[in-house]
Amino acid sequence: MLKPHYDKEITEILNSKYIGNLGYIYKNEPYVVPITYFYNENENNIICYSNIGHKITALRKKKQVSLCVSTIHSLNDWKSVVIKGTYKERSGSGAKAILHQFSLGIKKIIKNQENKELSFIHEFSCKVKNNDIPVIFTIEINDITSKKGNSNSNSNSIEQL
Secondary structure, three states: OOOOOOOHHHHHHHHHOOEEEEEEEEOOEEEEEEEEOEEEOOOOEEEEEEOOOHHHHHHHHOOEEEEEEEEEOOOOOEEEEEEEEEEEEEOHHHHHHHHHHHHHHHHHHHHHHHOOOOOOHHHOOOOOOOOOOOEEEEEEEEEEEEEEEOOOOOOOOEEOO
């Protein structure tokens, strides 16, 4: 299977950030929550994990999700990427390997951007409660769209990347 080719700006945004806004549906109501993520360019998916709770309950029932990642500098100088995809829960040794990749990837982003050396996953992502085992999941990417503010204009125009 051929991997899709995305615009360079799209991959730069996804590769340089680690917090996005996850959108999902629960009981016919939309929810959007911040989530720590890692863009796995080789597999063309997004790696995440979470404690069992509202979000995981919802994602197990309705697997279509979206993830919005933005870079905002000012009113007219911003870029956003919106991913539409499918929730896929991971388990076993494969899940541990994916979580390890998630951890290493985010540590590298933080080191490059903030010059911080981090040792533990809880230093940059949700804390697992009471020794619970987190749910590791991927968002299998179905579609990516992007927009950016037009910094060369005084208007609030939007253009695609």
